[in-house]
Each structure stands twice: as structure tokens, then as C-alpha cells.
Amino acid sequence: xxxxxxxxxxxxxxxxxxxxxxxxxxxxxxxxxxxxxxxxxxxxxxxxxxxxxxxxxxxxxxxxxxxxxxxxxxxxxxxxxxxxxxxxxxxxxxxxxxxxxxxxxxxxxxxxxxxxxxxxxxxxxxxxxxxxxxxxxxxxxxxxxxxxxxxxxxxxxxxxxxxxxxxxxxxxxxxxxxxxxxxxxxxxxxxxxxxxxxxxxxxxxxxxxxxxxxxxxxxxxxxxxxxxxxxxxxxxxxxxxxxxxxxxxxxxxxxxxxxxxxxxxxxxxxxxxxxxxxxxxxxxxxxxxxxxxxxxxxxxxxxxxxxxxxxxxxxxxxxxxxxxxxxxxxxxxxxxxxxxxxxxxxxxxxxxxxxxxxxxxxxxxxxxxxxxxxxxxxxxxxxxxxxxxxxxxxxxxxxxxxxxxxxxxxxxxxxxxxxxxxxxxxxxxxxxxxxxxxxxxxx
Amino acid sequence: xxxxxxxxxxxxxxxxxxxxxxxxxxxxxxxxxxxxxxxxxxxxxxxxxxxxxxxxxxxxxxxxxxxxxxxxxxxxxxxxxxxxxxxxxxxxxxxxxxxxxxxxxxxxxxxxxxxxxxxxxxxxxxxxxxxxxxxxxxxxxxxxxxxxxxxxxxxxxxxxxxxxxxxxxxxxxxxxxxxxxxxxxxxxxxxxxxxxxxxxxxxxxxxxxxxxxxxxxxxxxxxxxxxxxxxxxxxxxxxxxxxxxxxxxxxxxxxxxxxxxxxxxxxxxxxxxxxxxxxxxxxxxxxxxxxxxxxxxxxxxxxxxxxxxxxxxxxxxxxxxxxxxxxxxxxxxxxxxxxxxxxxxxxxxx
Numbered sequence: 001x002x003x004x005x006x007x008x009x010x011x012x013x014x015x016x017x018x019x020x021x022x023x024x025x026x027x028x029x030x031x032x033x034x035x036x037x038x039x040x041x042x043x044x045x046x047x048x049x050x051x052x053x054x055x056x057x058x059x060x061x062x063x064x065x066x067x068x069x070x071x072x073x074x075x076x077x078x079x080x081x082x083x084x085x086x087x088x089x090x091x092x093x094x095x096x097x098x099x100x101x102x103x104x105x106x107x108x109x110x111x112x113x114x115x116x117x118x119x120x121x122x123x124x125x126x127x128x129x130x131x132x133x134x135x136x137x138x139x140x141x142x143x144x145x146x147x148x149x150x151x152x153x154x155x156x157x158x159x160x161x162x163x164x165x166x167x168x169x170x171x172x173x174x175x176x177x178x179x180x181x182x183x184x185x186x187x188x189x190x191x192x193x194x195x196x197x198x199x200x201x202x203x204x205x206x207x208x209x210x211x212x213x214x215x216x217x218x219x220x221x222x223x224x225x226x227x228x229x230x231x232x233x234x235x236x237x238x239x240x241x242x243x244x245x246x247x248x249x250x251x252x253x254x255x256x257x258x259x260x261x262x263x264x265x266x267x268x269x270x271x272x273x274x275x276x277x278x279x280x281x282x283x284x285x286x287x288x289x290x291x292x293x294x295x296x297x298x299x300x301x302x303x304x305x306x307x308x309x310x311x312x313x314x315x316x317x318x319x320x321x322x323x324x325x326x327x328x329x330x331x332x333x334x335x336x337x338x339x340x341x342x343x344x345x346x347x348x349x350x351x352x353x354x355x356x357x358x359x360x361x362x363x364x365x366x367x368x369x370x371x372x373x374x375x376x377x378x379x380x381x382x383x384x385x386x387x388x389x390x391x392x393x394x395x396x397x398x399x400x401x402x403x404x405x406x407x408x409x410x411x412x413x414x415x416x417x418x419x420x421x422x423x424x425x426x427x428x429x430x431x432x433x434x435x436x437x438x439x440x441x442x443x
Numbered sequence: 444x445x446x447x448x449x450x451x452x453x454x455x456x457x458x459x460x461x462x463x464x465x466x467x468x469x470x471x472x473x474x475x476x477x478x479x480x481x482x483x484x485x486x487x488x489x490x491x492x493x494x495x496x497x498x499x500x501x502x503x504x505x506x507x508x509x510x511x512x513x514x515x516x517x518x519x520x521x522x523x524x525x526x527x528x529x530x531x532x533x534x535x536x537x538x539x540x541x542x543x544x545x546x547x548x549x550x551x552x553x554x555x556x557x558x559x560x561x562x563x564x565x566x567x568x569x570x571x572x573x574x575x576x577x578x579x580x581x582x583x584x585x586x587x588x589x590x591x592x593x594x595x596x597x598x599x600x601x602x603x604x605x606x607x608x609x610x611x612x613x614x615x616x617x618x619x620x621x622x623x624x625x626x627x628x629x630x631x632x633x634x635x636x637x638x639x640x641x642x643x644x645x646x647x648x649x650x651x652x653x654x655x656x657x658x659x660x661x662x663x664x665x666x667x668x669x670x671x672x673x674x675x676x677x678x679x680x681x682x683x684x685x686x687x688x689x690x691x692x693x694x695x696x697x698x699x700x701x702x703x704x705x706x707x708x709x710x711x712x713x714x715x716x717x718x719x720x721x722x723x724x725x726x727x728x729x730x731x732x733x734x735x736x737x738x739x740x741x742x743x744x745x746x747x748x749x750x751x752x753x754x755x756x757x758x759x760x761x762x763x764x765x766x767x768x769x770x771x772x773x774x775x776x777x778x779x780x781x782x783x784x785x786x787x788x789x790x791x792x793x
Contacts, residue, residue, distance in 0.1 A: 085494060117572020148496035155501055178722045179559070179566040183695040198502045206499040217494075313559065313574075314599030363552050363597035369572070 050244065051439045057237045058435035061253075064233040065431050068260045069424025071227040072267035076417045078220040079271045080410035083278055086214035087406035089207050090286055092146050094399040096204040097293035099138045101300050103160070103200065106131035107192055108304035110167050114174065114185050115310055116373050128167075135160055142203070148210075152203050159196040163188050182311075189308065208290065215282040218410075219275035227264050234260065234431075245438050253434030256427040263420040263427075274410050281405045289399035291337050295330050296391045299346070302326035303384050306353055310360060310369055320357065327353075342394065345387040352380035520626035524738045525789045526636040527748050529755035533588055541749040544589075547616055552595040555582045556609055556618040556742075559600040560695035562718030563774045564621050574598050577714075578619045580770040581638060581741070581761075585617070588757045602692050604673025607631050610744050617754070618742035621715060623675045633747060634740035635754035636788035638767075641712040642733030643676050646719055648707070649727040657731045660686060660710060669697035669706035676711045679735055694719060701726070712737050717778040738786065759788060 046052060109128040113120035139160070143153045166188035173181030234257050242248045305323040309316035327350055334343040352371070360368035375381045536548050547553050557578055558565040565578040583593035599615055606618045610632045621641070624634045645668070647658050660668070664685030670677040672690045680688050689706050691697045698719045700706040709719065716728045741758075743750050761767050762785040771782035 081494070114569075115572070117568070118570055146496070149499045152499040152501045173722070174569045177568065177570050179562050179569065180695055180698060180722045181569055182567055183560055183693075183699050187696075187699055202501050203499055206496075210496055214494075312600060314554075314597070315601055315605065363554075365597070 089211035256430030
């Protein structure tokens with residue numbers, strides 16, 4: 001009750017007629033209105049006796065009906081919003097993982113160029129620059145798409161700039177024929193791995209968690225439990241009314257309740273199907289996309305470590321161990337996801353890598369470098385590129401399909417929500433009408 | 444609802460009043476219902492769709508703490524440069540019965556731990572990718588002696604700190620990496636005779652127009668001075684009160700720190716510092732008297748006495764036939780002037 005009634009409403013009993021000895025129950029709403037002359041009497045009249053209780057229960061029924069309708073509407077919209085956010089988070093996961101790969105790729109290219117000696121080939125310079133350009137673009141896109149990532153991506157941007165500056169210094173010194181260049185490159189590479197890579201990994205895992213949270217949130221049927229509670233209240237009021245008036249059929253009230261029940265069922269069915277479909281995406285295309293992106297990250301890490309092992313020239317055991325570790329991960333993920341064709345492509349590259357290692361370990365460093373850096377058909381480089389292209393293609397397909405499937409889900413949810421909202425208003429009117437009729441009859 | 448259902452008014456008392464009352468009641472009901480509904484709806488909507496994510500947390504990289512290892516107490520002795528007696532002459536490969544050397548001969552090449560960034564001594568030439576310098580030519584002279592081919596060497600790039608562990612593990616046959624012969628190191632490994640004499644000094648920023656500076660370590664109080672980890676230069680630096688020691692994996696790493704403003708000076712052997720100064724015209728090597736004398740020897744495993752004797756024979760030959768001088772002139776004449784006479788070997792270690 002928000003507004004106190006004013007005295008200009010005609011009342012049946014004049015205020016003065018109320019006998020002072022009549023006990024005034026303290027636990028009624030009227031008790032709180034005692035400060036306003038006349039108001040107390042009005043409330044007393046309105047809420048007194050059976051019609052008064054009917055009015056109270058009628059109000060309760062309307063509130064219950066509104067809660068029921070609102071719950072259905074919000075649950076539907078929440079489900080749809082969660083699916084939409086899941087799609088956005090999935091895109092962000094793929095974007096962040098691409099950043100990771102591009103950084104590793106840029107580093108592998110820069111390292112390889114130094115490995116060969118002499119001036120770097122223009123093609124590798126171009127490849128490095130395109131990788132760095134896509135990093136710069138990705139950071140801007142990522143920060144715009146997810147404000148919660150903005151700070152982390154800002155830090156990443158600083159770290160990438162530091163990396164790029166060191167690589168340029170390395171290049172300048174290299175061009176002057178000074179060994180100092182190699183040292184700058186080493187520092188760039190080490191800094192990239194100790195600063196930038198952990199940052200980008202943090203962005204990837206944060207977005208994976210967000211996507212997962214939204215997948216879970218798409219099933220908002222828990223909210224519908226409140227709706228069921230409201231429905232029970234409505235039915236209880238109807239039962240009470242029927243008992244009180246000994247009139248079992250109240251068409252308006254029943255119609256209102258049925259309308260609300262239909263709304264609740266429609267909402268829960270829609271939510272159920274959305275969450276079912278979302279679950280399919282999260283265990284299907286989404287999982288596949290994340291797995292393939294992980295494969296690509298590990299693969300490029302392995303490739304970079306192959307170059308670093310050669311650069312270290314006999315002292316690269318740590319890098320070779322990192323290669324083995326990354327390669328094991330690639331094989332494991334491919335096997336777990338039954339990606340046989342990719343697995344055989346990786347095995348082909350791994351064989352070439354083993355040949356390079358045999359040469360280097362056997363004292364043929366120069367030949368090993370020649371093998372590692374040549375790009376003719378059947379070389380380690382060509383095999384790796386083939387694998388990387390296939391993985392990227394497969395990942396893009398999977399992530400595209402995940403995002404597209406998610407976006408197509410819940411498209412009808414707003415219309416259902418609108419229909420249920422209008423239905424709720426109608427139901428409220430029906431409830432008021434049904435109870436109003438009984439109040440009138442009681443008189 | 445506890446209050447009695449006694450009707451306070453009889454239903455049919457006043458029809459008109461009743462109707463007005465009902466209308467008013469319904470109006471009020473509607474107003475309040477709308478208000479309650481709006482409030483509840485808004486708060487529900489806010490609760491359900493307003494998802495805000497926590498900021499992405501970034502791992503904090505641990506700040507690199509300067510290794511503050513106390514300087515190793517130097518073992519004193521008076522024969523740090525004394526090595527084993529040389530062989531009477533270079534033996535034919537087939538006649539060698541020593542296990543280590545037989546293994547090397549059977550393998551077909553000798554593995555050598557070297558630097559790849561000590562300009563002029565052993566550095567990778569960016570133009571052709573090859574490692575070259577004074578130390579490399581010494582290693583090649585050994586290969587020529589064993590195999591008759593200077594290219595029968597497998598160079599393994601190692602850091603200064605790797606030198607002793609790798610020799611102890613026999614991961615390399617020998618280390619030719621501007622390695623000072625010290626009493627400490629003789630406890631862990633063996634050395635050939637001395638093949639180069641250097642000494643520790645400092646490299647500082649070149650004052651405008653200066654051609655000569657005489658800065659000493661002691662004068663660098665409160666300044667950050669860089670030395671590579673695992674070197675005798677670092678031990679010496681730590682034993683001097685005043686300068687703040689900073690470390691890098693190698694001397695070139697120190698130059699990077701210097702160029703980035705994270706070090707004010709670099710300490711090391713004069714030859715190494717000459718190589719750094721050649722890469723950065725804004726630096727100058729101090730002309731103050733050398734802090735220490737650094738005799739370079741070829742490091743081998745402690746057990747490889749025969750190999751050390753063999754190396755001494757090779758070095759003696761290289762020094763006497765003029766090759767030592769030509770190697771010196773090839774790399775060091777430009778910054779340091781023409782070759783002096785090679786260091787005198789000291790033999791007789793038991």
C-alpha cells in the first residue's frame with residue numbers, strides 16, 4: 001500500500017460512530033493509517049470481513065500473476081542474452097589465441113632469419129611484419145570487444161611494443177655486422193616468452209572461463225522455480241475463493257491462471273531447447289575450436305623452439321625439451337579429438353624435425369640449419385606450413401560454426417517474451433475480473 | 444488474518460456508496476499493482492541481464508632479484524699457470540692409446556665449448572653466420588693437429604657459467620672460451636698451458652671528445668657495474684667495495700644492459716672489452732693499470748692429463764712456428780696493436 005486514502009471518499013460509517021471500546025487489531029494495515037483521520041476507517045471498510053479478505057487475496061493473486069509473468073519473461077531473456085554473450089566470448093577466445101599464435105610466429109620468423117646469417121630475405125621480413133600487424137589489429141579488436149580485457153590487452157600492447165623495438169635494434173646491429181644484434185634478439189625472444197606470452201595466455205583463459213560461465217547461464221530454468229511458487233499461490237487463492245463462495249467455477253480466474261501456466265510452459269520449453277542446443281555447441285563445435293586453437297599454439301611454439309634450439313648451437317637442450325613437450329601436446333589433443341588427417345600431417349613434420357636434430361646432434365650444425373630453413377616441397381618448413389594451414393582452416397570452421405550456431409539460438413526468445421508479457425497483462429485483468437465478480441456477488 | 448469476520452457494514456446498506464467504493468478500491472489496487480510490478484520487473488531484469496565480468500587478471504612476473512652470492516673465497520696458490528709437461532712430439536693418431544683422445548679420433552671431430560658473442564675472440568659473424576675469432580682459430584689449430592683438417596671441430600656455444608659443469612660431465616672435449624686459469628678452477632678441471640695473457644679492467648661511457656680515461660673499479664662507487672655470471676671478473680667485482688654488481692649471461696648481454704641504461708659500466712678482460720667498445724662508439728675501455736692478470740688456458744676434464752699434455756705440444760708448436768702471431772694479428776692488431784711475444788708456458792704440474 002503506497003498511498004494513504006484521503007478523506008473525500010464517501011464512507012458508509014461516519015468516523016464518530018466507531019465505539020471506542022471496540023478492539024482495534026494492531027496487526028492490520030489499518031493500524032498503520034491511524035494518524036490520518038478517516039483513512040483508517042476507509043482501510044477498515046475495504047479490508048474488513050470476507051470481501052476485505054477477498055480484496056487482499058485478490059491483490060496477492062495479481063502480484064503472483066505479475067511475478068509469474070515477469071519470471072517467465074526475464075528467464076527467457078536471460079537465456080537468450082547468455083547465449084549471445086557465449087557467442088561473443090567464443091569469438092574473443094579465438095581472437096586471443098590468434099594473438100598468441102601470431103606472436104610465436106613472428107618470433108619464429110625473426111629467429112629463423114638470424115639463423116641463416118646475412119641479410120634476411122624480404123619474404124621473411126614481410127611475413128614477420130604481417131604477423132606483427134595482425135597482433136596490433138587483434139589487440140585493438142579484442143579491447144573493443146571485451147572491456148574487461150582492455151587493461152590486460154593494454155599491457156600486452158606495451159609488451160609487444162618492447163618486443164618489436166628490441167627486434168628492430170637486433171636488426172640494426174645485425175645489419176652493421178655486430179654480434180650485439182644476436183644478443184638483442186635473444187633478449188627480445190626471452191622477454192616475449194616471460195612477459196607477453198603469459199599475458200596473452202591469461203586473456204585466453206579468462207575468456208574461456210567467461211564462455212563456459214555463459215554456457216552454464218543459458219539454462220536459466222532455476223528462475224522458473226519462482227514462477228512455480230507464484231503459480232501455487234494463485235491456485236491457493238482460487239481454491240480459497242471457491243471454498244469461501246461455494247462456487248467452484250470462476251471462468252475469468254481460471255482462464256487467467258491457465259494463460260499464465262501456458263506462458264510458464266512456453267518459457268521453460270524454449271529455455272530448455274536453448275540450453276540443450278547450447279550444451280551441444282559447448283561440447284561440439286566450441287570444444288573443437290578451442291582444441292584446434294590449442295593445437296595451433298603448441299605447434300607454433302614447437303616450431304619456434306626448433307629455431308631456438310639451433311640458435312643455441314649445442315646448448316639448446318631446454319628448447320628441444322620444450323619442442324618435445326609441445327609436440328606431445330599436439331599429438332594428444334589431435335588423438336583425443338580424432339583428427340587423424342591432421343595427425344598424419346604433424347607426424348610428417350615431426351619426422352623432418354627429427355632429421356634436423358640428428359644432423360645437429362651429429363655435429364652437422366650447418367647442414368641442420370640448411371634443412372631447417374629451406375622452404376622447398378617436403379622440407380620441414382613446407383610441412384609445417386601445410387599443417388598450420390590445415391589446423392587454422394579447421395579451427396576457423398569450428399569456431400565459425402560455434403559462433404553462428406549460438407547466434408541463431410534464442411533468436412525467437414524476444415518474441416516469446418513479448419507474447420508472454422502481453423499474456424501476463426491479460427491474465428492480471430482476468431484475475432482482477434474474476435475476483436471482483438465474487439466480491440460483488442458477496443454483497 | 445486473525446480478525447473476526449463480523450461484517451461491519453451490512454452488504455445492502457448503500458448501493459451507490461458501495462459502487463463508488465469499489466471503483467476507488469479497484470483504482471487503488473491498480474495503481475499499487477502497477478508500482479509493485481514495475482519495481483519488481485526492473486529489479487529482476489537488472490539482476491538477470493546485467494552481467495559484468497571481472498577484469499582479466501594478468502600474472503605478475505617476478506622481479507629479477509640481483510644474485511647476491513657472496514664472493515667465493517679464492518684458493519691461493521702460486522702455480523695457477525702451471526700445466527702438465529708437453530709430449531716430446533705430436534704422436535701419430537694411430538699410436539695414441541689415451542681413452543679420451545681415442546674417443547675423439549674415433550668420432551672424427553673434436554667438440555669445443557666456445558662463446559658466440561665475444562667479439563674478436565669468438566663471435567658469430569652476422570654476415571655469414573659463422574663463429575670466428577682468436578679462440579676459434581686456436582681450436583682449429585688443435586683440430587688440424589689431430590685430424591689434419593681445421594674444420595673437424597664441432598663448436599658448441601656455451602655461457603661462461605657452463606664451462607666447468609660441461610667439462611666435468613664430458614659434454615665437450617675442451618673449452619676454448621677466454622677462460623682464466625685460476626687456483627680454484629684447477630680443483631675442478633685441468634688446463635693446457637697459457638695461450639693468451641689478458642687482464643681485468645672496466646668499460647665506461649665515453650666522455651665527449653675524450654680519447655683516454657683512467658677510471659678504476661674503486662672509482663665506480665654507487666654505480667651499477669655489469670659482469671657475466673660465472674666469471675672471475677664477477678668474483679673480483681664483488682670483492683671490491685662500492686660498485687653495485689649487476690649480471691648478464693655474457694659480456695654482450697652486459698653491453699645490452701649498458702645501452703639500455705641498466706648498467707653504468709662493464710668490467711671484464713681488456714680484450715673482451717675491446718670487442719665491446721668496437722660495437723659501440725659511445726664507450727671506451729679504461730687505460731688504468733689492469734686490476735688482475737688473466738692467463739687464458741684451454742680447459743679440459745680434470746682426468747685428461749694426457750690430452751692436456753697433447754694440447755701443450757700443439758700450443759708450443761703454434762707459438763714457435765709464427766701461427767700464434769698471425770692469429771693475433773688477424774683479430775687483435777686493429778684494436779690492440781701488433782702482436783706481442785706469446786705468453787711463456789709453465790710446465791711441470793704433477
